[in-house]
Amino acid sequence: MTTLGPDRPPSPMRRLAVFLHRHPRLQLRLLLAAPLAWLVLAYFGSLAVLFANAFWRLDSFTGKVLVEPTLANFATLFGTEVYRTLALRTLLMALAVTIACAILAFPVAYYMARIASPRARGVLVVALLMPLWASYLVKVYAWRTMLLGNGVINWLLQPLGLHGPGTGELAMWLVFTYLWLPYMVLPIYVGLERIPGSLLEASADLGARAGFTFRRVVLPLVLPAVVAGSIFTFSLTLGDYITPQLVSNTKLIGNAIYDTLGVPNRPLAAAIATVPVIIIVLYLLAARRTGAFESL
Amino acid sequence: MEESRLVRGGLRVATAVVLLFVYLPLVVIVLYAFNESRVQSWPIVNYSLQWFARAAADGTVRQAFVNSILAASGATAIALVLGSMAAFAVQRFAFFGRETVTFLVVLPIALPGVVTGVALSTTFSTLGIDFGLLTIIVGHATFCVVIAYNNVLARLRRTSRSLEEASMDLGADTWQTFRHVFLPSLRTALISGGLLAFALSFDEVIVTNFTAGPGIDTVPLWVLSAIQRPNALPVVNVVATVLIALSVIPVYFAQRIGGGTAGLTR
Numbered sequence: 001m002t003t004l005g006p007d008r009p010p011s012p013m014r015r016l017a018v019f020l021h022r023h024p025r026l027q028l029r030l031l032l033a034a035p036l037a038w039l040v041l042a043y044f045g046s047l048a049v050l051f052a053n054a055f056w057r058l059d060s061f062t063g064k065v066l067v068e069p070t071l072a073n074f075a076t077l078f079g080t081e082v083y084r085t086l087a088l089r090t091l092l093m094a095l096a097v098t099i100a101c102a103i104l105a106f107p108v109a110y111y112m113a114r115i116a117s118p119r120a121r122g123v124l125v126v127a128l129l130m131p132l133w134a135s136y137l138v139k140v141y142a143w144r145t146m147l148l149g150n151g152v153i154n155w156l157l158q159p160l161g162l163h164g165p166g167t168g169e170l171a172m173w174l175v176f177t178y179l180w181l182p183y184m185v186l187p188i189y190v191g192l193e194r195i196p197g198s199l200l201e202a203s204a205d206l207g208a209r210a211g212f213t214f215r216r217v218v219l220p221l222v223l224p225a226v227v228a229g230s231i232f233t234f235s236l237t238l239g240d241y242i243t244p245q246l247v248s249n250t251k252l253i254g255n256a257i258y259d260t261l262g263v264p265n266r267p268l269a270a271a272i273a274t275v276p277v278i279i280i281v282l283y284l285l286a287a288r289r290t291g292a293f294e295s296l
Numbered sequence: 297m298e299e300s301r302l303v304r305g306g307l308r309v310a311t312a313v314v315l316l317f318v319y320l321p322l323v324v325i326v327l328y329a330f331n332e333s334r335v336q337s338w339p340i341v342n343y344s345l346q347w348f349a350r351a352a353a354d355g356t357v358r359q360a361f362v363n364s365i366l367a368a369s370g371a372t373a374i375a376l377v378l379g380s381m382a383a384f385a386v387q388r389f390a391f392f393g394r395e396t397v398t399f400l401v402v403l404p405i406a407l408p409g410v411v412t413g414v415a416l417s418t419t420f421s422t423l424g425i426d427f428g429l430l431t432i433i434v435g436h437a438t439f440c441v442v443i444a445y446n447n448v449l450a451r452l453r454r455t456s457r458s459l460e461e462a463s464m465d466l467g468a469d470t471w472q473t474f475r476h477v478f479l480p481s482l483r484t485a486l487i488s489g490g491l492l493a494f495a496l497s498f499d500e501v502i503v504t505n506f507t508a509g510p511g512i513d514t515v516p517l518w519v520l521s522a523i524q525r526p527n528a529l530p531v532v533n534v535v536a537t538v539l540i541a542l543s544v545i546p547v548y549f550a551q552r553i554g555g556g557t558a559g560l561t562r
Contacts (some may be wrong), residue, residue: 017471020470028385035401035492038437043403051409107310111307135499136320136499137520138519139322143321146320181318194554239411246523254408254410258410261418273411
């Protein structure tokens with residue numbers, strides 16, 4: 001190629017390229033500037049504005065937000081029983097959904113990673129990925145239709161003399177478990193696949209029975225993957241206000257945030273929003289200790 | 297360790313049951329799209345195609361698809377540029393605070409969606425920014441960046457620097473190496489990352505519900521409001537069926553290009 005010859009006078013672009021090549025630190029700064037500026041302005045800036053709002057006051061006559069520092073919003077948050085109930089219910093729901101997902105996901109992931117043939121494994125990964133990318137709202141809507149009095153669930157259960165879960169916490173739990181299940185299956189599958197077969201053979205050679213090997217070798221190795229999956233199931237449940245609204249008549253903390261913002265009472269909504277943030281930060285700190293972040 | 301036949305059989309049955317659980321709602325909603333009756337009750341008595349024609353003629357549905365495509369394209373473009381830059385910086389340079397950058401980029405998917413939504417909404421109204429398509433794009437881009445970042449990072453980890461060094465040794469400058477060596481090696485990662493970011497944005501409702509202006513509907517926002525109108529449900533079923541069919545696209549490409557579970561984190 002003629003353009004590569006050294007005898008051509010260097011173009012400005014080329015001179016810039018050479019300059020950048022000699023100054024890797026500058027390259028790094030240029031590369032990081034845009035993404036970090038975006039994250040800091042659009043994302044962390046918004047979070048900062050949100051938490052500033054939590055300390056501002058709402059003028060109840062004009063409905064305008066006044067920049068006057070106050071702790072009144074937090075007093076309302078901690079002093080009102082509804083918010084305590086909602087926070088506790090949301091936390092318990094997130095835990096119950098996470099546990100249900102883990103219990104359902106483990107056998108599937110184990111089957112995929114250790115028992116299925118390579119071909120069946122590929123098919124199963126796709127079969128579980130597809131519903132993950134099927135519209136969230138379509139799935140919630142499908143459950144809403146199925147859970148109706150004259151829907152599929154009651155039609156299936158009627159011959160057994162049973163009723164569907166109705167429109168309470170049980171229905172919400174069922175739908176959340178359904179929605180977030182693939183987020184749990186895939187990390188556990190990847191975690192199980194990474195365990196070298198030689199470790200399991202060594203355990204067997206040393207006289208361990210299958211159950212013992214499972215408890216003492218497989219489970220400890222796959223635990224970080226389970227925790228990684230649980231970060232998704234936990235955070236997604238904490239942050240959802242649409243599923244509770246569509247499939248049940250029970251509310252979660254997210255509904256309180258959305259409804260309060262619509263009142264409109266921006267400062268109080270901001271104060272309530274600190275609840276899921278604190279819960280997830282504590283959860284992430286606990287999760288980090290298990291080494292789950294490497295499995296994300 | 298050899299699993300006993302009992303264990304293998306049990307696991308096979310459990311997997312089949314979970315797959316049934318996963319697909320039952322999708323199958324039910326596709327069947328309802330062909331339901332002749334306006335009323336959603338099971339079992340379906342008569343089947344018909346009439347609601348597909350109704351949905352195709354519905355102007356609000358078409359507008360929602362246009363808005364969703366615009367929003368997803370904008371968010372994907374921002375995500376690909378910023379995500380690749382961050383991934384390149386993290387993978388190719390060792391610098392003070394690299395762990396922090398990694399953590400900051402991933403944080404938007406770890407924080408609950410309602411928090412992201414209320415934070416953006418609060419900021420837009422505090423700053424007096426009008427809600428519209430642009431605010432939707434900003435909201436989507438915050439978490440789409442992570443998808444692009446993860447895909448590009450995974451690829452960079454697997455490609456060796458020696459190819460680029462060889463190109464430089466043979467006399468190519470930084471731009472030529474970027475264009476002819478570096479970009480082609482990243483191409484499939486950019487395509488699969490872009491597709492997944494697009495799909496994620498196309499489907500997002502929890503944040504969008506906070507950041508959309510009045511009178512602007514994306515497809516999920518249209519579905520959300522139509523669900524609450526019993527008369528609109530037959531058309532919702534058709535839209536839902538189309539969305540289920542469309543979800544095959546990102547999975548197909550992610551599988552063909554990236555392989556495995558690259559599309560997991562959202």
